[in-house]
Amino acid sequence: MPQLNWFTEAHAASGSSIGFRTERQLHAEKTQFQAIEIYQTTDWGNLMVIDGCIMLTGRDNFLYHEMMSHPALFTHANPKRVVVIGGGDCGTLREVLRHVEVESAVQVEIDERVTRLAEQYFPELCEANDDPRAQLLFDDGIKYMADCTAESIDVVIVDSTDPVGPAEGLFNARFYASCRRALRAGGILVQQSESPIAHLELIKSVHASMREAGFGAVLTLPFPQPCYPTGWWSCTMARKGDDLNTFRATKTFPTRYYNAEIHRAALAQPEFMRAPLGG
Amino acid sequence: MPQLNWFTEAHAASGSSIGFRTERQLHAEKTQFQAIEIYQTTDWGNLMVIDGCIMLTGRDNFLYHEMMSHPALFTHANPKRVVVIGGGDCGTLREVLRHVEVESAVQVEIDERVTRLAEQYFPELCEANDDPRAQLLFDDGIKYMADCTAESIDVVIVDSTDPVGPAEGLFNARFYASCRRALRAGGILVQQSESPIAHLELIKSVHASMREAGFGAVLTLPFPQPCYPTGWWSCTMARKGDDLNTFRATKTFPTRYYNAEIHRAALAQPEFMRAPLGG
Numbered sequence: 001m002p003q004l005n006w007f008t009e010a011h012a013a014s015g016s017s018i019g020f021r022t023e024r025q026l027h028a029e030k031t032q033f034q035a036i037e038i039y040q041t042t043d044w045g046n047l048m049v050i051d052g053c054i055m056l057t058g059r060d061n062f063l064y065h066e067m068m069s070h071p072a073l074f075t076h077a078n079p080k081r082v083v084v085i086g087g088g089d090c091g092t093l094r095e096v097l098r099h100v101e102v103e104s105a106v107q108v109e110i111d112e113r114v115t116r117l118a119e120q121y122f123p124e125l126c127e128a129n130d131d132p133r134a135q136l137l138f139d140d141g142i143k144y145m146a147d148c149t150a151e152s153i154d155v156v157i158v159d160s161t162d163p164v165g166p167a168e169g170l171f172n173a174r175f176y177a178s179c180r181r182a183l184r185a186g187g188i189l190v191q192q193s194e195s196p197i198a199h200l201e202l203i204k205s206v207h208a209s210m211r212e213a214g215f216g217a218v219l220t221l222p223f224p225q226p227c228y229p230t231g232w233w234s235c236t237m238a239r240k241g242d243d244l245n246t247f248r249a250t251k252t253f254p255t256r257y258y259n260a261e262i263h264r265a266a267l268a269q270p271e272f273m274r275a276p277l278g279g
Numbered sequence: 280m281p282q283l284n285w286f287t288e289a290h291a292a293s294g295s296s297i298g299f300r301t302e303r304q305l306h307a308e309k310t311q312f313q314a315i316e317i318y319q320t321t322d323w324g325n326l327m328v329i330d331g332c333i334m335l336t337g338r339d340n341f342l343y344h345e346m347m348s349h350p351a352l353f354t355h356a357n358p359k360r361v362v363v364i365g366g367g368d369c370g371t372l373r374e375v376l377r378h379v380e381v382e383s384a385v386q387v388e389i390d391e392r393v394t395r396l397a398e399q400y401f402p403e404l405c406e407a408n409d410d411p412r413a414q415l416l417f418d419d420g421i422k423y424m425a426d427c428t429a430e431s432i433d434v435v436i437v438d439s440t441d442p443v444g445p446a447e448g449l450f451n452a453r454f455y456a457s458c459r460r461a462l463r464a465g466g467i468l469v470q471q472s473e474s475p476i477a478h479l480e481l482i483k484s485v486h487a488s489m490r491e492a493g494f495g496a497v498l499t500l501p502f503p504q505p506c507y508p509t510g511w512w513s514c515t516m517a518r519k520g521d522d523l524n525t526f527r528a529t530k531t532f533p534t535r536y537y538n539a540e541i542h543r544a545a546l547a548q549p550e551f552m553r554a555p556l557g558g
Contacts, residue, residue, distance in 0.1 A: 006289065006296060015322030016505065017285060019296035043294030060476060060509075197339060197505060224503060224511035226295065226476060230339075231510010232503040256551045265544030272535045 014198035069095035085141035087159035088114030091125040112138040148182035158191035176213035193236040221266035293477035348374035364420035366438035367393030370404040391417040427461035437470035455492035500545035
């Protein structure tokens with residue numbers, strides 16, 4: 001029996017921490033962009049840590065990956081072309097490819113090592129990587145969206161780390177304007193937008209920047225996520241169009257969290273979020 | 280500037296931990312029943328810890344207290360007589376007393392010291408304790424419910440610690456049968472029922488025990504709760520009647536999380552809970 005330890009992320013900005021009991025460290029490296037560690041935990045499967053921040057565990061990532069993909073794709077009438085910015089663990093890509101309407105899904109991850117380590121330590125998340133509709137690029141997502149053909153994409157999913165370091169440029173009106181330009185009419189941008197209780201000011205600024213970039217509707221969907229600070233997370237959807245409240249209840253594939261009732265539930269705004277977000 | 284520390288609860292059963300950055304310990308004592316500590320945190324207000332388990336913080340307890348009270352009271356057509364078992368911090372009692380229909384609210388906490396410390400360190404939670412409709416008893420909740428006049432109560436709220444130690448007897452069919460006997464027709468029992476992701480087996484057994492005690496409808500409502508293990512918590516409602524899905528959208532008082540849309544949202548069952556809980 002190896003000695004058990006805990007990997008704990010002390011989140012300075014919120015004054016709270018989350019940890020998982022670990023059996024051993026499986027891998028550690030410094031890439032060109034960041035420091036990546038992989039641990040084997042006692043109860044949460046494998047754990048990936050980037051620059052000291054918990055990225056995902058094998059046990060609870062379904063919450064995040066399902067909520068980053070299915071609400072946006074079921075809100076769109078016919079999502080054919082999807083881009084994932086970041087998302088190097090490939091879990092969001094896998095969920096996107098469950099939608100039979102999708103003809104092309106491009107993942108643009110800046111750090112190829114995240115994907116190579118996911119293939120090794122989270123193979124279940126990478127099981128759709130060989131899908132002929134999937135394309136894995138290792139490049140700068142900001143540049144990719146800026147260079148994207150106008151009105152060529154249906155859904156852009158920004159599955160990034162926190163808005164510091166490499167992901168900082170993914171949280172501003174200039175980037176959102178690139179996304180909006182690349183989207184066809186009715187297209188949807190969705191971005192991970194941190195904790196409703198710890199980062200409400202950030203969510204407010206995301207709303208303002210999305211509006212500034214010209215999006216007609218903006219809505220934040222909260223969901224549980226035990227491995228992220230406060231255990232409560234959110235994604236924010238923006239539409240090149242007016243409506244984010246209606247969606248197709250036509251799921252034909254298995255999920256573990258998402259269903260049409262959960263989608264409807266995530267549209268409900270907690271009382272304390274209403275005034276700040278104009279809900 | 281005092282040295283900053285962290286109070287961390289390592290939750291052995293789930294292999295996960297949650298912590299808060301603290302400025303200092305304000306109080307520590309061993310009562311007849313348990314060890315109670317109070318800390319001042321940097322970002323979460325005061326923190327109460329019982330037997331090493333985080334009970335509440337000043338910043339996030341509104342989630343728990345609102346969800347333990349308002350869904351049950353708005354589901355009942357006319358909740359006049361309410362009993363809170365446990366709940367010594369008085370936060371649930373305060374929310375109950377916001378309902379103008381309530382004529383009597385009795386709180387039965389086994390450890391008077393919890394309430395005395397709440398009065399000192401969480402005075403905002405105790406601001407309704409002087410309401411003429413409120414009665415604070417310091418007694419054994421199991422005995423109280425067993426001795427309760429049959430068909431005299433409209434809502435019983437079991438606001439207890441985890442199902443070990445003093446609260447163990449609050450999670451079984453015998454106790455639920457006492458509650459059912461004390462409830463009038465249409466009456467509702469609601470109990471805190473731990474984490475949907477970490478304690479699904481416990482929630483299953485709570486459902487089975489409530490059914491065994493004769494309740495006609497049982498439903499678990501998940502909600503976020505950063506200070507509890509996994510940051511995701513739940514309450515389970517049981518009715519001496521058939522319906523837990525309709526409720527009065529007649530809130531006339533301020534809340535911070537609860538509103539009618541959030542109530543409806545909490546009724547949605549995540550996909551992984553449906554089969555185990557028969558949803």
